Amino acid sequence: xKDQTTIVLFSGELDxxxxxxxxxxxxxxxxxxxxIFFTFWGLNTLRKDDAVxxxxxxxxxxxxxxxxxxAKKLGLxxxxxxxxxxxxxxxxxxxxxxxxxxxxxxxxxxxxxxxxACTMTMDLLGLQQEELIDGLEYAGVAAYLGDASxxxxxxxx
Amino acid sequence: xKDQTTIVLFSGELDxxxxxxxxxxxxxxxxxxxxIFFTFWGLNTLRKDDAVxxxxxxxxxxxxxxxxxxAKKLGLxxxxxxxxxxxxxxxxxxxxxxxxxxxxxxxxxxxxxxxxACTMTMDLLGLQQEELIDGLEYAGVAAYLGDASxxxxxxxx
Amino acid sequence: xKDQTTIVLFSGELDxxxxxxxxxxxxxxxxxxxxIFFTFWGLNTLRKDDAVxxxxxxxxxxxxxxxxxxAKKLGLxxxxxxxxxxxxxxxxxxxxxxxxxxxxxxxxxxxxxxxxACTMTMDLLGLQQEELIDGLEYAGVAAYLGDASxxxxxxxx
Numbered sequence: 001x002k003d004q005t006t007i008v009l010f011s012g013e014l015d016x017x018x019x020x021x022x023x024x025x026x027x028x029x030x031x032x033x034x035x036i037f038f039t040f041w042g043l044n045t046l047r048k049d050d051a052v053x054x055x056x057x058x059x060x061x062x063x064x065x066x067x068x069x070x071a072k073k074l075g076l077x078x079x080x081x082x083x084x085x086x087x088x089x090x091x092x093x094x095x096x097x098x099x100x101x102x103x104x105x106x107x108x109x110x111x112x113x114x115x116x117a118c119t120m121t122m123d124l125l126g127l128q129q130e131e132l133i134d135g136l137e138y139a140g141v142a143a144y145l146g147d148a149s150x151x152x153x154x155x156x157x
Numbered sequence: 158x159k160d161q162t163t164i165v166l167f168s169g170e171l172d173x174x175x176x177x178x179x180x181x182x183x184x185x186x187x188x189x190x191x192x193i194f195f196t197f198w199g200l201n202t203l204r205k206d207d208a209v210x211x212x213x214x215x216x217x218x219x220x221x222x223x224x225x226x227x228a229k230k231l232g233l234x235x236x237x238x239x240x241x242x243x244x245x246x247x248x249x250x251x252x253x254x255x256x257x258x259x260x261x262x263x264x265x266x267x268x269x270x271x272x273x274a275c276t277m278t279m280d281l282l283g284l285q286q287e288e289l290i291d292g293l294e295y296a297g298v299a300a301y302l303g304d305a306s307x308x309x310x311x312x313x314x
Numbered sequence: 315x316k317d318q319t320t321i322v323l324f325s326g327e328l329d330x331x332x333x334x335x336x337x338x339x340x341x342x343x344x345x346x347x348x349x350i351f352f353t354f355w356g357l358n359t360l361r362k363d364d365a366v367x368x369x370x371x372x373x374x375x376x377x378x379x380x381x382x383x384x385a386k387k388l389g390l391x392x393x394x395x396x397x398x399x400x401x402x403x404x405x406x407x408x409x410x411x412x413x414x415x416x417x418x419x420x421x422x423x424x425x426x427x428x429x430x431a432c433t434m435t436m437d438l439l440g441l442q443q444e445e446l447i448d449g450l451e452y453a454g455v456a457a458y459l460g461d462a463s464x465x466x467x468x469x470x471x
Contacts, residue, residue, distance in 0.1 A: 003463055008176075008180075008312070010172075010173070010176055010314075011234075012235060015324075015354055015355075016324070019322075019324055019353065019354060019470075022434075022455055023322075023455060023458075023459070026455040026456060026458075026459050027459055029456075030456075030459055030463075032463075039176065040172055040176060041172075041234075041235050059245065059248070059249060060249075062245075063245075066236055067236070077325075077355075078326060078355050079380060079381070088373065088376075088377075089438070091373070092373060092374075092438045092439070092440075093438060096437050096438055098434070098438065120179075120255070123253050124246070124249045124250060124253055124255065125249070126249075141179055141180060141183040142183060142187075144180075144183075145180070145183050145184055145187055145310070148309070148310045149160055149187070149189075149309060149310060151309065151310075152309055152462070152463065152465065152466055152468065153459070153462045153463060153465075153468050154309065154310050154311065154312065154468065155312070155322070155468065155469070155470040156176075156312040156313060156314050156470060157324075157470050165333075165337075165469070167329075167330070167333055167471075168391075169392060196333065197329055197333060198329075198391075198392050216402065216405070216406060217406075219402075220402075223393060224393075277336075277412070280410050281403070281406045281407060281410055281412065282406070283406075298336055298337060298340040299340060299344075301337075301340075302337070302340050302341055302344055302467070305466070305467045306317055306344075306346075306466060306467060308466065308467075309466055311466065311467050311468065311469065312469070313333075313469040313470060313471050
């Protein structure tokens with residue numbers, strides 16, 4: 001049986017999302033079964049770049065406006081400097097030929113990393129499936145625990 | 158032997174505390190032995206709502222005043238907006254019939270989740286046992302490591 | 315075979331670094347093999363106190379100036395109050411005879427805790443080996459995963 005690695009991506013910041021995907025892609029390259037469970041602000045990583053027309057209440061719309069729309073819009077957990085920090089990080093990553101976050105996500109999907117959106121958080125924040133990128137699974141904490149119980153490397157980021 | 162799950166709750170924010178208790182309650186429902194070890198700002202989750210009269214030094218009093226008093230007073234790690242964010246989250250949780258943090262804590266205690274307050278941090282911040290909710294255990298990092306060494310799902314939140 | 319414990323120290327804050335080293339030293343005292351993998355802002359914990367003359371580009375110099383130089387300069391994740399918070403924490407730690415972060419690092423090295431600096435982040439942020447304290451190992455995410463796969467207590471801080 002393959003080794004299992006799971007990551008809960010709770011945080012909605014560029015630097016933490018990059019760390020999560022680098023570890024996930026590394027583990028997948030080592031032939032681990034890998035699950036990333038996106039919950040709370042981490043779900044913003046999975047939003048489509050463009051606004052999607054949906055029917056939702058005012059509060060849910062407000063959450064949608066206030067939260068960053070997708071992997072390209074995330075800020076940094078430190079030294080964000082009103083958006084300058086993420087530009088600097090993206091610049092040095094490009095300079096060193098490191099994969100960008102959207103590329104890391106694509107690679108993860110190619111390697112079969114299971115990307116799971118937390119349905120409870122989606123309900124709370126009013127996020128709908130058509131607002132998120134393709135190729136996701138949708139589940140709750142029980143599914144996460146099922147995977148994590150088989151794993152040894154279980155991280156909360 | 159039962160599966161063991163441990164969570165270090167280091168952060169003192171509402172969203173992270175909710176995540177910790179949802180995972181803990183889920184694991185307990187799956188018949189895991191579950192320990193949450195509250196350290197640093199995470200201890201604020203366990204403070205009683207009302208001020209408790211204690212004898213302590215000025216610096217310890219200052220920590221007591223500056224830190225949020227209990228689960229109902231915690232802020233968010235993101236979009237706190239001076240306390241508006243937590244109200245919004247509490248509102249949508251109620252609307253979706255999700256358990257509030259105080260209810261999640263109560264459920265955890267009913268399910269036998271072991272809630273351990275880190276005695277070293279209590280000493281440092283000048284928090285005393287009578288300032289914290291009932292039904293806790295008191296221990297140090299050694300006790301945490303004892304539980305974590307038997308677990309596979311060990312998270313730091 | 316010894317139990318393995320690994321910690322990814324991603325955060326560059328005093329309180330989180332202290333938590334990481336207290337857990338690491340505790341695990342080492344229990345005869346675990348312990349690895350701390352320093353990545354992103356966590357690398358700042360390992361910087362030497364004094365500026366080291368190096369040749370680097372302007373952007374890398376800018377990162378070097380903006381990030382805290384070493385364990386004594388880190389801020390808090392909460393209640394930093396422009397540097398007053400860390401002084402308060404250091405004061406109460408001294409008062410309770412708790413080890414300071416530099417002492418915790420020294421103890422970890424004496425106990426054989428493996429301190430690994432993430433080479434990918436070093437490249438990105440332009441940090442060079444002579445800017446970091448002695449006695450480190452240098453490796454990438456593959457080495458981290460190798461250790462973590464043998465461990466049960468694997469934390470991301």
